[in-house]
Amino acid sequence: LPPPSGSVNIPAPDSAPVVTDFTASSNSAGLVSGSITISHANSTLDTLRIYYCNSDSYNCGNQYIDLTKRTGTRTFNFDASQYAGERVYYKAEVKSSAGTQTLPPPSGSVNIPAPDSAPVVTDFTASSNSAGLVSGSITISHANSTLDTLRIHYCNSDSY
Numbered sequence: 349l350p351p352p353s354g355s356v357n358i359p360a361p362d363s364a365p366v367v368t369d370f371t372a373s374s375n376s377a378g379l380v381s382g383s384i385t386i387s388h389a390n391s392t393l394d395t396l397r398i399y400y401c402n403s404d405s406y407n408c409g410n411q412y413i414d415l416t417k418r419t420g421t422r423t424f425n426f427d428a429s430q431y432a433g434e435r436v437y438y439k440a441e442v443k444s445s446a447g448t449q450t451l452p453p454p455s456g457s458v459n460i461p462a463p464d465s466a467p468v469v470t471d472f473t474a475s476s477n478s479a480g481l482v483s484g485s486i487t488i489s490h491a492n493s494t495l496d497t498l499r500i501h502y503c504n505s506d507s508y
Contacts, residue, residue, distance in 0.1 A: 362446035365393060365419065367454040372438055378429030378460045380436065385421045388444055393417040395443040398424050402431045404457070406439065433462030433491065462491050 365388040372382030380400070386393065396415040401408035415422045428436045439455035467490040474484030482502065488495065 360389075362444050362448045363389070364448045364450045365442045365444055367440060367442055367450055369421070370440060370454045370456060372424075372456060372458050374428065374436070374458045374460050376461050378427060378432055379425060380428050380438070380458055380460075381423070381425050382438070382456075383421055383423045384415075384440055384454070386419045386442055388419050390445050391419045392445045393419065393443060394445050394447055395441050395449075396422065397441040398426070398438055399441065400426055400428060400436055400438040402428075402434045402436055404437045404455075406437065412441075428458075428460050431460045433460065435459050465491065467495060 365386050367384060367386055369383065369385040372380050374380045382398075384396075384398070386396070394417065396417050397412050398415065399406050399412045401411055411426075413424055413426055415424055435457050436459075437455065437457045439453045440450070441453060442450040467488050469486060469488055471485065471487040473486075474482055476482045484500075486500075488498070
């Protein structure tokens with residue numbers, strides 16, 4: 349008689365999920381929209397979480413969003429308007445169903461636009477010489493160094 353025999357499958361060691369195309373952008377109101385693409389032999393993940401903070405040390409408390417724990421391309425949105433005028437950092441925590449984590453965590457950053465404000469004008473002066481040539485200077489400051497319009501009106505009446 350032949351000896352009893354059988355077979356068993358030896359599972360391959362778990363590997364970390366692979367992250368590609370992790371990007372985000374912000375609109376003028378501070379809403380950040382992005383996407384992340386994840387691939388792994390097992391299509392189910394244990395964790396897919398996006399953290400965000402105005403510090404690259406991510407010491408902002410529990411500012412994160414959880415995404416559907418599946419491979420493929422996932423989109424995300426979060427409101428970062430409280431960081432207007434600052435840079436916001438984001439990173440992904442991605443773990444396989446066996447708990448193997450993608451390291452270092454994929455990350456990026458995006459500028460959150462500052463709310464628009466009126467330019468500040470200081471030191472607006474003018475003088476004329478005996479020939480009637482008017483010369484002057486103006487100092488303007490604004491968070492955005494580019495102005496849409498700078499026009500000096502002149503007239504022989506204060507009603508312009």
